[in-house]
Amino acid sequence: MTQQVMNIHLERLMETIRQSAEIGTLPNGGICRLSLTDEDKKMRDLFLQWMKECGLETRVDDFGNMYGRRKGKNNELTPVLAGSHLDTQPKGGKYDGVLGVFGALEVVRTLNDLGVETERPIEIVNFTNEEGARFQPAMLGSGAMAEVFKKQTTLNTKDQKGSVFSEELERIGYTGLKENRQQDPFCFLELHIEQGPVLEDRGKSVGVVTGIQGMTWLEATVTGRTSHTGTTPMNRRKDAVRLASKLIAKVYSLAEEVPDLLVAVGRFQAFPNVINTVADQAVFSIDIRHPEDHVRERFEKLLKETLSTMTLVERMDLQIKDIDKIGTDSFSEDIIEVMEEAAERHGYSYMRMLSGAGHDAKYLNRITPTALLFIPSINGLSHCEEEFSEARDIEKGVQVLFDTVLALANKETL
Numbered sequence: 531m532t533q534q535v536m537n538i539h540l541e542r543l544m545e546t547i548r549q550s551a552e553i554g555t556l557p558n559g560g561i562c563r564l565s566l567t568d569e570d571k572k573m574r575d576l577f578l579q580w581m582k583e584c585g586l587e588t589r590v591d592d593f594g595n596m597y598g599r600r601k602g603k604n605n606e607l608t609p610v611l612a613g614s615h616l617d618t619q620p621k622g623g624k625y626d627g628v629l630g631v632f633g634a635l636e637v638v639r640t641l642n643d644l645g646v647e648t649e650r651p652i653e654i655v656n657f658t659n660e661e662g663a664r665f666q667p668a669m670l671g672s673g674a675m676a677e678v679f680k681k682q683t684t685l686n687t688k689d690q691k692g693s694v695f696s697e698e699l700e701r702i703g704y705t706g707l708k709e710n711r712q713q714d715p716f717c718f719l720e721l722h723i724e725q726g727p728v729l730e731d732r733g734k735s736v737g738v739v740t741g742i743q744g745m746t747w748l749e750a751t752v753t754g755r756t757s758h759t760g761t762t763p764m765n766r767r768k769d770a771v772r773l774a775s776k777l778i779a780k781v782y783s784l785a786e787e788v789p790d791l792l793v794a795v796g797r798f799q800a801f802p803n804v805i806n807t808v809a810d811q812a813v814f815s816i817d818i819r820h821p822e823d824h825v826r827e828r829f830e831k832l833l834k835e836t837l838s839t840m841t842l843v844e845r846m847d848l849q850i851k852d853i854d855k856i857g858t859d860s861f862s863e864d865i866i867e868v869m870e871e872a873a874e875r876h877g878y879s880y881m882r883m884l885s886g887a888g889h890d891a892k893y894l895n896r897i898t899p900t901a902l903l904f905i906p907s908i909n910g911l912s913h914c915e916e917e918f919s920e921a922r923d924i925e926k927g928v929q930v931l932f933d934t935v936l937a938l939a940n941k942e943t944l
């Protein structure tokens with residue numbers, strides 16, 4: 531049997547992305563479309579109209595997540611779900627999130643053009659507040675839908691100005707119903723820009739993401755003693771900043787010995803923070819990431835032991851608090867293979883990779899077989915107005931998404 535050639539319509543997709551970029555436009559070509567603002571509402575209204583124009587049944591859940599359903603031959607079957615987010619960072623680019631939602635819309639439009647019927651229904655989705663720029667934490671809509679976050683906590687979340695999530699949702703007219711959530715999809719697929727330099731450096735068009743890298747966040751507090759900077763001899767001081775600086779240097783030197791380990795001390799505070807007083811307290815964060823959980827955990831243990839010993843020698847005090855720990859999420863091997871077959875069929879260059887950043891796919895992976903696709907970000911730039919991806923890579927990413935949606939929508943089991 532020869533396979534019918536079914537290609538997505540790149541010009542139509544690029545026109546959709548162009549129209550999206552007109553909502554919340556910034557001077558240098560980026561977008562500011564914070565979640566649940568008037569700009570977000572405008573984008574949602576247009577997306578709703580586009581979904582209706584291609585015959586989708588639309589609905590909104592109690593977190594403002596928007597869905598459009600394309601019927602299958604058997605509507606008792608669970609749907610293939612695909613999408614991402616339409617909110618942006620304050621200085622966001624045109625593609626972050628947008629590509630995943632409009633890529634999924636383009637998949638539906640292409641199926642409509644070709645008159646293709648699938649066994650399963652297909653649903654496309656726009657998740658609320660993925661960026662976490664206005665309401666924290668990030669990925670709030672998908673996390674709440676997957677019940678990682680509690681409903682009431684989510685609805686009561688406030689932005690910096692004190693505006694409440696549920697009130698803002700109501701204000702823009704996107705408070706929906708709990709029964710509209712899609713908590714039992716057959717699978718979830720997300721197409722996203724890489725937001726890093728790996729694909730471009732390796733000369734690949736498509737990244738098949740096997741999982742999201744885990745991380746550990748620690749907070750270290752060094753306690754010494756305050757004293758006068760002019761009268762206390764150096765050997766009589768218990769200078770918390772001096773010890774903290776040695777510990778931080780050690781954090782980095784130990785990390786250098788472990789391949790692929792990423793570490794950063796991104797936050798540092800000295801107390802009482804006075805120019806002529808030796809600090810009695812220094813507090814700093816440690817962010818640790820590695821593709822393999824056991825390597826990250828071994829490093830964390832070694833780090834804690836080493837820093838404690840160094841502190842003991844100086845006869846000061848060190849407390850290390852565990853702030854957060856998230857294991858590596860692994861995506862569905864079955865879906866990964868379907869994506870690789872699609873890339874191969876079209877002759878696209880691709881590679882397997884891990885994601886360093888969180889995405890809606892992370893929380894969907896908790897409730898359904900999930901996979902994530904990347905396309906290159908030029909110079910690895912994202913969360914900035916310069917964010918850019920080549921049209922030819924966008925075409926390849928959406929084509930792989932199309933083939934994957936189609937294959938899975940006709941698949942009995944995963």
Ligand SMILES: [Zn+2]
Pocket residue numbers: 615626627660722889
């Ligand atoms: Zn994103």
